[in-house]
Amino acid sequence: MRAFVTINLTTILTVGALLLCISGAGADNPWVEFEGKSGPGKGKTVVLIAGDEEYRSEETMPQFARILSERHGFHTIVLFAIDPKDGTICPNVTDNIPGLYHLRKADLVIMLIRWRNLRDDQMKEIVDYAESGRPLIGMRTATHPFKLAGGPYAKYSWDYKGADYEGGFGRQVFGETWIAHHGEHGKEGTRGIIAPGQESHPILRGIEPGAIFGSTDVYAVRLPLPGDSQPLVLGQVTETLESTSKPVDGPKNNPMMPVAWTKTYRGASGRTARVFTTTMGASRDFAYEGTRRMLVNAVYWALGMERKIPANRDVRLVGDFNPSPFGFRTMDDWKRLSLRPSSLQR
Numbered sequence: 001m002r003a004f005v006t007i008n009l010t011t012i013l014t015v016g017a018l019l020l021c022i023s024g025a026g027a028d029n030p031w032v033e034f035e036g037k038s039g040p041g042k043g044k045t046v047v048l049i050a051g052d053e054e055y056r057s058e059e060t061m062p063q064f065a066r067i068l069s070e071r072h073g074f075h076t077i078v079l080f081a082i083d084p085k086d087g088t089i090c091p092n093v094t095d096n097i098p099g100l101y102h103l104r105k106a107d108l109v110i111m112l113i114r115w116r117n118l119r120d121d122q123m124k125e126i127v128d129y130a131e132s133g134r135p136l137i138g139m140r141t142a143t144h145p146f147k148l149a150g151g152p153y154a155k156y157s158w159d160y161k162g163a164d165y166e167g168g169f170g171r172q173v174f175g176e177t178w179i180a181h182h183g184e185h186g187k188e189g190t191r192g193i194i195a196p197g198q199e200s201h202p203i204l205r206g207i208e209p210g211a212i213f214g215s216t217d218v219y220a221v222r223l224p225l226p227g228d229s230q231p232l233v234l235g236q237v238t239e240t241l242e243s244t245s246k247p248v249d250g251p252k253n254n255p256m257m258p259v260a261w262t263k264t265y266r267g268a269s270g271r272t273a274r275v276f277t278t279t280m281g282a283s284r285d286f287a288y289e290g291t292r293r294m295l296v297n298a299v300y301w302a303l304g305m306e307r308k309i310p311a312n313r314d315v316r317l318v319g320d321f322n323p324s325p326f327g328f329r330t331m332d333d334w335k336r337l338s339l340r341p342s343s344l345q346r
Helices: 002-027 057-072 100-105 120-131 168-174 289-302 331-337
Strands: 031-034 045-051 075-079 108-113 136-139 190-194 230-237 257-266 272-278
Touching: 031 057, 045 057, 045 100, 057 075, 057 108, 057 289, 075 100, 100 120, 108 289, 136 168, 136 289, 168 257, 168 272, 190 257, 190 289, 272 289
Parallel strands: 045 075, 045 108, 108 136, 136 272
Antiparallel strands: 031 075, 190 230, 230 257, 257 272
């Protein structure tokens, strides 16, 4: 009898240790996940993809996800550019975003990535999602998300010249590829001016004039935007990065460039997706209530839930949010930070 008890205690301890290991491994996934609380988004899954070297998407996307889950009920998952050598977040690694299989069950995907050269299996997940006809939101550098060196997905590269898919994923899906900085980068900011005739659009509901602001500059786009693109917000170039700054004089504001627009994308499935694009969205842009409200409203609109956007929808930040200035970091900088997704899971 004693031997029997000893064997079973040993088995129990072994199984317990294994469960702890499994639990620990789950806690160190290369993504973060937030279960939705109560709200209109309950039952919907939103996947946010962060992967740019300059605009601190690794800060913006977890905060955006927390707002959507905590304040609106959406189940959210945030994916990152991960260094496979040590599992840390490192946007300078352009060929690895683990967990893209989550897109298979996503109701909406939000992207802030820049010039990724992903493996074919990872590109397939993004392309399959887009071609399924489900909605997308692109922020800032999502106009130029991929920089691919050939292969089966070459036409999705930002610089693709073929008439069948000119401008790649950015131009075809989001409405533009990378063109140039229109405002002076690092010196001139962006004040959002509602485009004439769009004052009643659901995405702009509850946004006071001048409330949309970003300390990043206005991007240049080609006018008119392609297809059925509809500009909602124009970017007034400001003299400084402060929200109280005056607009610059001269041709930069005549005409003003669109900085937020809607369009559709007809996927290979035959379904047509709602798409919202903004060339704003750096972490410090997200600190402005009007900019956040535009993006949260865009989630509802993209999902066909615009009737559930009251003017006072809660877009307050969740927890601490101390966005960093935009700028590039070296590999050594990222190694010193040693930022892991698990540290953002709170």
